Amino acid sequence: MARTPKTAELQDREKSKRVGALAALWPFLRPYRPLLAAAVLALALTASVALVLPLAVRRVVDNFGIEDGAILDQYFAAALLIAALLAVGTGLRYMLVTRLGERVVADIRKAVFDRVIAMSPAFFERLMTGEVLSRITTDTTLILSVISSSVSIALRNLLIFLGGMGLMLFTSPKLTGMVLLIVPLVIVPILTLGRKMRVLSRENQDWIANSSGNASEALSSVQTVQAFTHEAESRARFAYVTERSHDAARRRINTRALMTVIVIFLVFTGVVGVLWMGARDVRAGGMTAGSLVQFVIYSVMVAGAVAALSEIWGELQRAAGATERLVELLQADDPVTDPSDPKPVPRPVKGAIAFEGVRFSYPSRPGILALDDLNLAIKAGETVALVGPSGAGKTSVIQMIQRFYDPDEGRVTLDGVALSDMARHDFRRDLALVPQDPVIFAASARDNIRFGRLDASDAEVEEAARAAAAYDFITALPEGFNTYVGERGVMLSGGQKQRIAIARAILRDAPVLLLDEATSSLDAESERAVQHAVDAMARTRTTIIVAHRLATVKKADRIVVMDQGRIVAQGTHDSLVAENGLYARLARLQFTDGEAA
CATH class of the missing domain: 1.20.1560.10 (ABC transporter type 1, transmembrane domain)
Known part of the structure; x- marks a missing residue:
């Protein structure tokens, strides 16, 4: 929250006694x-x-x-x-x-x-x-x-x-x-x-x-x-x-x-x-x-x-x-800092991620737990889907894996090493993210995809676009891949922005793939094409999927059901439906007459 001028004035009354701020x-x-x-x-x-x-x-x-x-x-x-x-x-x-x-x-x-x-x-x-x-x-x-x-x-x-x-x-x-x-x-x-x-x-x-x-x-x-x-x-x-x-x-x-x-x-x-x-x-x-x-x-x-x-x-x-x-x-204090002597990232990165007794509240909401004593172990190469109602803590899990925030208690590890013991820049190279609200920069479509890996060739960029079902609409733009897409991608539709963001993640080719509502803005045909690309990527890397649409998570190796920052159930789609718990209720809301059950 921005400081009010009144607060600044009160602080200045103290500072004005100091000699030479210049x-x-x-x-x-x-x-x-x-x-x-x-x-x-x-x-x-x-x-x-x-x-x-x-x-x-x-x-x-x-x-x-x-x-x-x-x-x-x-x-x-x-x-x-x-x-x-x-x-x-x-x-x-x-x-x-x-x-x-x-x-x-x-x-x-x-x-x-x-x-x-x-x-x-x-x-x-x-x-x-x-x-x-x-x-x-x-x-x-x-x-x-x-x-x-x-x-x-x-x-x-x-x-x-x-x-x-x-x-x-x-x-x-x-x-x-x-x-x-x-x-x-x-x-x-x-x-x-x-x-x-x-x-x-x-x-x-x-x-x-x-x-x-x-x-x-x-x-x-x-x-x-x-x-x-x-x-x-x-x-x-x-x-x-x-x-x-x-x-x-x-x-x-x-x-x-x-x-x-x-x-x-x-x-x-x-x-x-x-x-x-x-x-x-x-x-x-x-x-x-x-x-x-x-x-x-x-x-x-x-x-x-x-x-x-x-x-x-x-x-x-x-x-x-x-x-x-x-x-x-x-001189601003950053609550998240790198250690003075960071540990090296285990190479090659396998992608095993673990949450060990993690409790976390956002600084702007200190009294509300976003994650409450979360214990979750994700195996290397496993595809895990996080589902649950809004505010359950799914996106918080994604943010903790990227170490945008540190836990108030507990720790998050990558291949057995705590994220807080490594330099953020080092281990983030091994993460690829597709956010819920895709960020498109005021540049060309090619440069937006290449943002995932700056040393990628034009051929690699175009191949990533094909895998994300973005190649056809990009080549149809006035200047193809060199078309300037405007500030925040104003020239593109929501689904087109999403596919460029997915192409960016595909190009990054990281051992850990994070998908936060990655297909939420896609039509059925594009979603099917992208889902094939995601499935192909998931076979060779650790994949964590956050989704409200349960149809996108059925193929996951494991579904983790969250509510109020806690894990309330986990298993396959069929086993969770059979339990008739929160997941089954969410499934019935999305499938007519409870067909999912």
Whole structure:
């Protein structure tokens, strides 16, 4: 379940006491230290050159009345050289910092995706997919803006502020002392309002993510939304979260505007007061006109730097919030993890699977047992069908075999080795799945089948399609196997998607075949053809079939009847019907006048 912005705000009140959430970006910056150093050098060059310019102006003003024009020419030539250095340094700084920002953000996006794609389904029970996408896109874009612009400008203005203050002190200690009295008045609103801005920025980003997740969910199910005329409610829900995001953004903007007004007013009021005193000193002969002009320029530069820092502070606060959200994904705990020293998968894999005293509840439903003290041993090469009413735990068995979840108690083994002792990536290579809701990717029909085994040849892909009774309809598509089937396979019927998913599993040629309602979307003719393919595969591998349609499980070596997470009966079709228990009742519901009995 996604975190609410209110929860995030409460957490931020604690986090805002920490120093520099942006420090979490350092691991991504570290590999590019030469580029970072070059950018900092270019930045220091531009700041230094900018600070030298007022010294030349002072010389020009103080020597304006001299008769020798050659010295003035030298000063103006020096000013042009300084301007040229400033231009080159600024362009170099922009190029280096922007390249650094793009490189770092690309690395962050890849790191977050690499982390999230390996998370178990339990993780996605707590967080909407749309929110994860928002963090990968919106938050990283914000960080890009900060690295390639805000941080650079902030460091430049910080150097100008420190250098300008030092040169102001050198020019007139008396006037500089007056300026320093103003600094605390400026710092207080920056720190106070800046902390509030960070909370508001995080709230704003959370609502944006909520909005993205809401839109993703609605658009991915647009046909269902329209079929149930739910457009108005979907619009209203999206409008609500979007408006909440806007409200948080409006409060953040108002706070930033207030901070800018206060800081700029205090800075320039102080500057005017200091200049008034300086003008009096010039009249009294205490300093030259050139020194006053130099001090004025440094004062304006320092004031501008402080004003820029006050604005950039808000951007840095937003980036800190975005960084925290991305770090949360990178450091998220996954309840299903590989052991530090995994055992090797027994080779060759025979396919013997055992559930030993397994008790399991889904994280989102901790009080409801999906599997209750399940003990089940499946022999290598055996075909076992799992039947029972909805919610009996059949699909949970399939998910446990793939180790999408870990048991709360007990263990699941493959060829005698506990799944939790092996690396998931290793033993999953020996599993082939046909899910109840087939997943079709936005690619060609060929690529969708080849997803089962990426190194398969075109001939192998086509042979798998034949075995799954998919060859004929695929070749009838406009471009045959190279036809783009659309996002989530929108160009295909339900039965066609199912056959592509079955072809994918056939191509994988794994020792363990998992069929979760694999033929539920097929017409009678296609089901018969696919059933022949499944029967042929089942002869040479361990096959576990989940089905509501009992006609598809009659040929199984063993039928396991489940109810409320427990095994209530097992045996062949005929023996279970003779027992006149739950299986017989299910059979009578599916066959007219109890003919199955």
